[in-house]
Amino acid sequence: MGKNKVISQEQAAALIKDGDLVTAQSIGMAGYPMHLVKGIQKRFKEQGHPRDITFMWSCGLGNWTDGQGADPLVGEDGLVKRIITGYVGASPAAVxxxxxxxxxxYLLPQGAITQLYRSIAGHxxxxxxxxxxxxxxxRLDGAKSTIITKEELMEVVKIDDKEYLRYPNLKMNVSLIRGSYADENGNISIREEVSHLELLEAASAAKNSGGIVIAQVAHLVKNGTLDPKEVVVPGGIVDYVVVAPAEDHKQTQGVVYDPGLSNQVKVVMNEDNTTPFPLSAKKIIARRAAMELKNNIVLNVGVGTPDLVPLIAQEEGVDxxxxxxxxxGIWGGNPVSGLDFGAAYNAESIISMANHFDLYDGGVLDLTVLGIGEVDEKGNNNVSMFSDQVAGPGGFINISQNTQNIVFVGTLTVGGKSHIEDGKVVIDKQGKAPKFVKQVKQVTFSGEFATDKKQNVIYVTERGVFELHDNHLRLIEIAPGIDLQKDIIDQMEFEPEVSADLHEMNPDIFQEKWGKLADIINAKD
Structure with a gap:
């Protein structure tokens, strides 16, 4: 069997050296090696080491609560010098x-980070x-997201007269991974986890960089116990195993273990639980976005208003x-949100995140519905950084740059209030700030890139619908009850082009009951 790979939390923490690049994986809190992270924090508080590490993760890590996610490490003065991540917004101390x-x-595209691990592993x-x-x-920020961030990691290169970005070759010192089971040789199964994440890629990157792989698991089993086809990370690249207590190895932030969330069983869903949610500005936006659905397409939706689109589809019987x-990496099924975010009941397929982003980057998505942070006159959309808040791009850049049909959704203003009355939008309060600004603070989505690529992009609000036309915004639909000048143009920092064919948004979506989405979808066949 070789050396005994099972060590304690304290012994694992002692393996982290000052200045190491340490990586972990999670979505929300699902798959996060919290026991290992707590051990590193505990050692730092007691010994002042490790210091000045780089902490790297790809996906949203945490649940927007202090002390969770990246916060045990990033929140300690002197422990972490640098972060490289796709999404920081779920860890308040890190924000x-x-x-x-x-x-x-450095805020990098989520998919690029998962693929970067794989590239590092293969040199x-x-x-x-x-x-x-x-x-x-x-040529803009180079992913540098604070003023003290100086080192240039990104480079523009040309191949066959086409521009590309070269992502940095990083030396991975320690990969902290998590599985459900480890055998005595360190083979790691994710039987009770919600997804693969990028465990194999991150472990391989550390191993082939001359670093170490430390796995947190819930259970230790004898050799020969695990089906080799369910081993996601082979024991040959796992250096150490730490068995965690249940409180540090919850399946998601919400539950210790639900076999439905790990898709070990199929769950009977309440098919009658389709009570329509109230008519509101957000519902109107989601209905209009849902009108872009077609039969037999592959769909991705973001969080917030975008994830109302599947609810509309369910309500309309077209889900x-x-x-x-x-x-x-989850395909099909019934995605869950809140504390169980990142999981789905009754999934049809679950693949590694790096492979999943290969599919996204290659154009497998037919349609994506994503949120609006702030939009400028060139169609640029910023969802990653604002004056008093920072999130990071997550998968937004991979998805928005590689999906032919994009729907951005959100209200026209910040803090505006409206209601629907007699099939019309009634503005109760104009809003404290515009979302449609002269220039975005950070370009998460490039209107110029989309124009060059001839993507179909619309921006749906409760007051009207814009399209990206020749690298600028054009208003193509207006909501019933809305005054063009007072309610739209005066609430923007720039004056959009107004289509000569400006017409009213579909009046049916402003009614309490709709029931016509299936007809709209089927008419496209």
């Missing part, structure tokens, strides 16, 4: 550090068009007309 410019921070450069003309491009996907 505070970025906003206050007290940490070096190959990662070259991709993902991120061109966004803040990741070194079986498309294949839903979640960024961490």
């Amino acid at each position: 505070k550090r970025v906003v206050e410019n007290t940490i070096e921070a 190959k450069p990662l070259v991709s068009q993902v991120g061109l003309k966004t803040f990741v491009d070194p 079986d007309t498309y294949m839903s996907t979640i960024e961490n």
